[in-house]
Amino acid sequence: MSKDVLVIGGIELRSRLFIGSGKYSSNSLIPKIVDRSGAQVVTVAVRRVDLDSKDENMLNFIPKECVLMPNTSGARNAEEAVRIARLAKAMGCGNWIKIEVISDTKYLLPDNFETLKATEILAKEGFVVLPYMSPDLMMAKRMRDAGAAAVMPLGAPIGTNKGLKTKELVKIMIDEIDLPIVVDAGIGKPSEAAEAMELGASAVLVNTAIASAGDAVSMAQAFALAVNAGRMAYLAGTGAVKDFAEASSPLTGFLNV
Numbered sequence: 001m002s003k004d005v006l007v008i009g010g011i012e013l014r015s016r017l018f019i020g021s022g023k024y025s026s027n028s029l030i031p032k033i034v035d036r037s038g039a040q041v042v043t044v045a046v047r048r049v050d051l052d053s054k055d056e057n058m059l060n061f062i063p064k065e066c067v068l069m070p071n072t073s074g075a076r077n078a079e080e081a082v083r084i085a086r087l088a089k090a091m092g093c094g095n096w097i098k099i100e101v102i103s104d105t106k107y108l109l110p111d112n113f114e115t116l117k118a119t120e121i122l123a124k125e126g127f128v129v130l131p132y133m134s135p136d137l138m139m140a141k142r143m144r145d146a147g148a149a150a151v152m153p154l155g156a157p158i159g160t161n162k163g164l165k166t167k168e169l170v171k172i173m174i175d176e177i178d179l180p181i182v183v184d185a186g187i188g189k190p191s192e193a194a195e196a197m198e199l200g201a202s203a204v205l206v207n208t209a210i211a212s213a214g215d216a217v218s219m220a221q222a223f224a225l226a227v228n229a230g231r232m233a234y235l236a237g238t239g240a241v242k243d244f245a246e247a248s249s250p251l252t253g254f255l256n257v
């Protein structure tokens, strides 16, 4: 494959697997997960960054060469998300921000309207804004117009490992928006990550499926392989789906044998 890099916020990314840093049995696993997955972008909940604590501060476990993508998890409206984003920047977490605005505690579905408001404010302040959203074409266009650097539609509710349940809606976004589409949340298996990449997603973000695997480090590598395979298949161009059978070898010539 020729050079195939994803550019977000002016940064060239070779890996299209983004990972989360929550739910691991031990934080000391995180550097190994980063290493085996090859991930360059790591998201961290700002409320888990405690600069005063060596053991509890998540930043101590994320290799310095990674692109840090703090997220606003815990925010219930735009105002809280903006406050958390500014705090992250002041704490030295850089200028990337994954906006996560959630007030629904049962399904943890994002509030697209509040997310858009936060996107508008933070993009104007110079943040590289990646809004986590329910897949909706019109809303994604508004996020783009507001200055989002990428949009992150969910595959299924966070932490469910249910897979790419939103496939048709995500496909519409991929086809219609000229902005990186990062499928985030709910991806439960490497094959589902490959499915998203075959569809044309720019990247996938996975946390629970890796953190909850029997062997998280091996699962991280399995996801990396699947994301690469899916991307390669997308670039190769998958064959047409047909309604009727078509023989794989010519059926002519039998009568002359």
Ligand SMILES: CC(=O)[C@@H](O)[C@H](O)COP(=O)(O)O
Residues within 6 Å of the ligand: 019, 020, 021, 022, 043, 071, 157, 158, 159, 160, 161, 184, 185, 186, 187, 205, 206, 207, 208, 209
């Ligand atoms: C870590 C993070 O940002 C999650 O909120 C994210 O959406 C990933 O979801 P899964 O845990 O379902 O992979």
